[in-house]
Amino acid sequence: MIRPNALTPKLVLSFGALVVLGCIVPLIVEDYDSYQITVAFSYGIAILGLNILTGYNGQFSIGHSAFFAIGAYTAAIMITHFGWHPYATLPFVAIAAFMVGFLFGFPALRLEGLYLALATFALAVATPQILKVDALEEWTGGVQGLFFDKPDPIMGGMSIDQSLYYVTWIVFVVLMALTWALLHSRSGRAIMAIRDNPIAASTMGINTALYKTTTFGISAMFAGLGGAFFAFANAFVSPDTFNFFIAVYLLVGSVVGGIVSIPGALLGGLFYVFGQEYAEEVSNLSELIPPPWVTFGIFLILMMYFAPFGIWGLIERGMARLKRPSSS
Amino acid sequence: MDLFLQLTLAGLAIGSIYACVALAVVMIYQATDHFNFAQGEMAMFSTFVAWALFQATGSIWLAFVLAVAASFIAGIIIERVIVKPVESAPVFNQIIVFIGLLMIFNNLAGWFWEHTTKTLPSLFPEDMGFESTLISSHNLGVIVFTLALLLVVFLFFKFTKVGLAMKAAAANPDSARLVGVSVGWMLALGWGLASAIGAVGGVLVAPIVFLEPNMMSGVLLYGFAGALFGGVNSPGGAVAGGLIVGVLENWARQYVPGGSELGLTFALVLIVGVLMFKPAGLFGRVVVKRV
């Protein structure tokens, strides 16, 4: 649970099955559902970044909405002001978000877990205000934000929503695979060693400062990419879309899915969108049922008591239990 | 010159509210080594309770006193029921529990009282018996009232047995147990006090910023900034820090180009700056953590 699964035929097979399953979905559901799942993927990508940071490297962020916003705005500005094709902005989104994350990671180095959480909290609370500033209005569109068109279909015969779904899904899948590869590399072992025992890690010759900042940068980059896809799916960005609560919701998704896991990010993203929708429906049934985020707050606290590794943690535990009788 | 004085006095007024929040934050930090990210939402909820009681009773002071008392008790209950199970869990679990609380209170307030803004009258009369162009009666009341409150808190910790036991429990829980202090209850009491002080801050700030579920997120940020600026392990420092941040913020809004739009950014810069360059704050000590 603490380390990613080893490369086994079973892992490759189940991952392949997941990719194919993801590709079939838009063929059988409505466009609106495809759109919603795309949004879930965009959150999922950001959550994956959060999982790398918190789950595998032991750093905290309750401010990932800020990097989500940076990605969304970088894409939106390049599209509206310079006429770039949305997908062509992605490398720049990645670079911009990485840079900001890396720079923010510098002070973060000096900050133990709790202080880092505080600094990121401050960043998230201040972000919408920065986006609204008059001096930047020419670029950011101020309170109104920026509007543009959803990207055209990549292939004939696809709807706009289906096409965006596929692109998002492919990027998400590639990022999951890259994350797995990263965590299995030498660097990945260093990243996790820092989480498990920072002092031992530095005495082993690991440059903890560099690894922590870089991990923060990578995590911010994922959040930025997620933000860009979120912007594509909605065809606009505005400051208040990226308020502090987005950071909270990303964190909730991460915890619910399983913060020390890769597939947990997918579950977390789906939970964010569909869990919320479902809870909304349930709460509409009666005046007495609290709104979704009250329920989720309670749920979140209960998870910390009983299942701190989230849904994916439970699944893995269940699988381990199934396996045990046969192996003994 | 008048403008400068006006700004400074108004800054002191808002700063004393930040000081309340900063003090609440520091009290819990000292006892548990944690920042309660839900402190602001708890205070906001308390303020709504005060508003509801005001609607029911028609007396703002009665509503205020009842709401503060209720917050005190609620703080104790929250610590005993919700926070205690993760007392010795990793930092991560605790932060998530605070985030959970934050979500619950924010959304409960929206559910009970809707997201429209409410107005809560000032605790202090319009007519203070004299005229001044330098400061409003509410702001003057805020400054005097919070300074008095902080004095009471100070005396409580300095001269009462319970206050001493709370400090002991926070500083050295094992030794405190060995002299018969019930550390768990001292923690709960700390939460109760922090929650009550937060409620005071909320009721005082509501006439300035309007009452709505997101009222406190900015105030909490300034409170954090004040706490860090003064020193997170120095209650007196936190109070001074809150006041200083209030004044600096007001000056910045007026004198820094674009400053009026960037209040929260100012708090962000302050927080990151203090953490980078002077982690102990102005009046705090650097804590060497045993590993």
Added chain:
Amino acid sequence: MPLLKVKGLKAYYRQTEALHGIDFELDEGSITTILGANGAGKTTTLRAISRMVRTEGSIKFQGEEITGLASEKIARLGIAHVPEGRGTFVRQSVEENLELGAYTRKSKSDVADDVERVYAYFPRLKERLKQQAGTLSGGEQQMLAIGRALMLRPKLMLLDEPSFGLAPLITQEIYEIMARIRKDEGASMLLVEQNANIALNLADHAYLLETGNVVMSGEASILRDDETVRRTYLGY
């Protein structure tokens, strides 16, 4: 009836068993010492009595089972524990430390008398009553820790290595004061020491612990003359 009767006491740090079922007793008014090398389980024994580690087995104080109680309840029964490393409240003043020692007591005037009594034993503390405890020397902090324990009017004092980190002369001074306390107050003490020599001089009874088991017990004078003890723990 012994004041303290321990039977089959096991103690755990997480899953690791640190005491493997030890038995010992302590009579009212007597001083019993537990000797042993580093890691033998001496500190753990005291922590077990104060309920600061997980245990199995029976601990009876004045005939009552106390294994189910919380640490603060144990203190309220009159067991004053002077922990390893003294456990002073470093940011509080000497006076406040003593006041905290009397936390469980109601009568203010009794407490004020006891503060004077402590100052009589430890005049050095009186000179420093307003000083932050963290600024005291090691020996003074040890005095403060013992003084704080006295403030509880304890029926039993648990003393964890009062000589720890102190110069021989200071150690001697502290042990002289402890002997006086014993004479004046008839205090019962359970004393853990690495410095076997000085502990056996003060104590009536002694138990020898080795890796979580009692391997020898008896009158302090008998243990002192024992060949093995002399060679291993007394070093002559």
